Amino acid sequence: MPYLLYIKSKKTKVYIFMVRKSCIASWYLWAINIVLSSVTFGQELDRDSLRKKVEQFQQTPGYKKDTAYIKALNHLAYRYWSTVPDSVMAISKRALLFSNRIGYQRGVVVAMINIGTAHYEKGNFQEAMEVERDAMIRAEQMGLRKEIGVLCINLSMVYMDIGLYEKAQQLAYRGLEIATENGYDKQVARNHWTLGQVHELQGNLHEARKSFARSKALYDRAGYKDLLHMLDIRIGRVYLKENQPATALEFYEKALKESRDLGHRAGMVRSFMALGDFLEQTGNPTEAMEKYAEATNIAMKLGTEQKVAEADLKVAKCLLGTGKPEEAYVQVQRGLRLARKINHMTLTREGVLVLSEIQAAMGDYKAALDSYREYTSLGDSLMNQEVRTQLVRAEEQFRHGQEIRTVNQRHQEQLLRQRNLTYFILVLSILLVVMVVLLFLYLRNIRRTNRIQKLHQEEIDAQNRELERMGKFKDRILSVVAHDVKTPLNSLKSTVDMYREGMFTKEEMGMLTNDISMKLNEVNFFVNDLVLWAKSQMTEASARPVRFEIKEIVEKTISLLLPDAKRKGIEVLDRTGPGMVFADVEMVKIVVRNFLANAIKYSGKGDGIIISSSIQSGERLLVVSVEDTGTGIPAEKLPHIFDEVNMSTEGTHHEIGTGLGLVLSRQYMEMNHGKIGVESEQGKGSTFWFALPLAEQPS
Structure with missing residues (x-):
């Protein structure tokens, strides 16, 4: 997030007055005053000097973690925002801890703003939003107008990244109003910057350039020279979108010159990256790699691992585009290692996709498929826009x-x-x-x-x-x-x-057809079971019993599922005899299908399945059993096999299921005044059975 908050005094000197009862107190006050006389909270201090000031605080005799120390921590966190988000997070959490201890509420709000910024820089938009909203509530309760203005900008950036442009624009205008009323010149400039980004995302490129130019003029007039290069990069990007590459290049080169003149290394990294992107987009991958390499060298000196990883991935893409997949493979591996090390999910996902493309170009299709699956998995974990x-x-x-x-x-x-x-x-x-x-x-x-x-x-x-x-x-x-x-x-x-992307030939795709067919059958059974179960939960379903022959149902079910059994090398024997039952035909079909499908699912090559029937004359029931010699069921799972809490496990060929088939079977048997049961021993097979009332003989 391109804006944090730190407290800057109108005077350059910060003093702490403490009351002591002994003469040592006077010497201590004098020493603290001398140490802090050189501490300024302006933006001109670099991280090294700020770290030294923090260390001086800690080494001073009788030192306490007071408001001046917290301000120094928050300012140090601010100086890290553009390079090392993890450092921003660690330092800000420390400032938050000490602020809460001494009840320094402004320090709490500023630390929370910096923590939200660190989340944003790492792509954790939901966490950033939660922290910033909490900080907004605290700031409004305390009437901290400057902090409220900053939070309007930060939340506006989050809303932009998740696609809520109108909400982002409303917050930017609110922040602009607050900044204008209170004379916060830097916030006025930053709000025009934010409005320019909203206009750019909405496609209003002319308005975007006007807002960026207005923001740059305000920053320049206020003396914030180290931010001008970022606005030049923004303006150049808009010109590129307007198909004016020559003008865009002028602004990119201007941004680099401004950063060099100031010795602003983080700005030089951004400018070289922007130039690399421009050259890659305009068809000059070799020159683009040179710019990325310049950015990498400076970022490594700064210790900005995120930028190093980003540059490595961009170089890998350029190498792949120039027909050098082996070199690209080495480059992408380095970028991926860094992205995973700093736990940057977005960069990791991008790197895995580039790795998949490189592996495909090298002919390693299996590795490419594995990488692409990891890319898809990371997409699920990141949650799409x-x-x-x-x-x-x-x-x-x-x-x-x-x-x-x-x-x-x-x-x-x-x-x-x-x-x-x-x-x-x-x-x-x-x-x-x-x-x-x-x-x-x-x-x-x-x-x-x-x-x-x-x-x-x-x-x-x-x-x-x-x-x-x-x-x-x-x-x-x-x-x-x-x-x-x-x-x-x-x-x-x-x-x-x-x-579709050409990673498989037609012959290879043909070899995968059986696997695709099996997966589609699984999904079809999943959806059917899910719809039936949902219907049974949402409506009061009832059975419609009629007289029918059970053997016909069994034969039709076997013919439906026999191809799956043959594919796995399983023999299915039908030993059911004739028998008329009185039940709902469709419900019985579903029960038979689930029993036979499960038997096939948990059996392997060389196993057998026997479907048989018998009559219990005393209770006037027809019993149908499906016996297999497959994997069997663990003893601890048997009591819960027909419960709704039961979840399906993988079959012998890694088949999966919803776990709802047996639940439906139990419900349907109960609706038809029947019985259901299972006998199994792990490693030896299972026998599932159900019993239905026999039909009365017609008079």
Whole structure:
């Protein structure tokens, strides 16, 4: 985030006065005054001198962690923001700890602003938003106008990165208003900068250039020369988007010259990176690599591992584009190591994608596929832009709903008070006329109110129970989709994406067809089970029993799933005899299909499956069993095999399932007045069975 806050005194000297009772106190005050007389909190101090000042604090006899020390820490954190976000985080957390200890609220707010900035620089937008919002609440409670203005800018940057441009623009205008009213010249300039970024993201390039130019003029007039190069880079980027590369190059070179003249090494890194990007985009990858190398050398001296990693990845892409995949492989490995070391998820994901492309160019398709899958996995963990936007919008809607509910609650309380007051006046009036009538009416009204309240309470309790049930149902649905449906879909998507990008030949894709077909069958069964289970949870389903022959159902199910069994080398034997049952045909089909599918899933090559039936004359039940010689079920899982809490495990060929098939089977058997059960021994196989009422013989 390109803006932090530190406290800068109008005077350059900072003094601390402490009260002591002994003569040593006088000497101590004099020593502290001498040490702090050279401490300034202006932006001209570099990190080395600030570190020395902090060390002087700690080495002073009788030293205490007071407000001057906290200000020094916050300023030191500010000087790190553009190079080492992890250092910003560590120093700011230290400042926050000491601020809380001594009750220094302004120090708390400034430290929280710096922590939010560190989260932003590392791409942790949700964490940055939470910290900055908390800081905004504290700043507004204390009336810290300058800090509120800074937080408007910082939150505006977060909203821009998650795609809420209107919200970002509103905050930028609010920050501009605060800065203008209070004469905060630097904040005025920074808000014009932020508005320029919003205009650029919205496609208003002319307005973006005007805002950037206005911001640069204000910074220049205020003497903040070390920020001018960043605005020149922004203006150059806008000109490049307007298809004016010559003008864009002038601004990039101007930014580099300004940074060199000031000896601003972080600015030189940014300028060389911008020039490298420009050369790469305009078709000069060799010259671009030279600029990236310059940026890398300076960044390494600064200790800015994030910029070094970023430059390494860009050089790797250029090398790949110039037909040097082996050199690109070495470069991308170095960049990836740094990105993982500093735990920068965005750079890591970008590096893994470049690595996948390089491996594909080198002919190592298996490694390329593995890298691409890691890239997809990292994308899920980072959460894509649309999902982040939806989460933030949902949070905003939730907050708005809470405000409406609070207003409604207050309105209801006011109406309740008015009603009670009306009753009270009515009672007093009636007391003056007839006491007996008043008492009768009052008692009758109380009884009626109690009945109504009781009915309302019962309705509310019923609604709460239903909401709780639906909430649990929603959680189970999301758990199943996230755990069992997304995985095969991600695998299929990765394979198809790589085929579309030319990483597989048609012959190689043909070899993967069976695997794709199996995955699609799994997803189809997943969705069918999920829909049926969701329907059973949301509606009161009931069975529609009819007379039918069980053997026909078994034969059709075997013909449906036999290709899967043959593919795995499993023999399926049908030993069911004739038998008429009275049950819901579709529900029984689902039970038979789930039993046979599970038997195939947990059996391997050379195993066998036997489907048989028998009649229990005493209870007038037809029993159908599916016996396999597969992996079996652990003893501790058997008691819960038909519970909703049970989750499916991988099959012998890494097949997965929703774990809902057996739940549906149990529910359907109960609806048809049947029974269900399982017998299994791990390593020897399983026998699943169900029993249905026999159909009455027609008269």
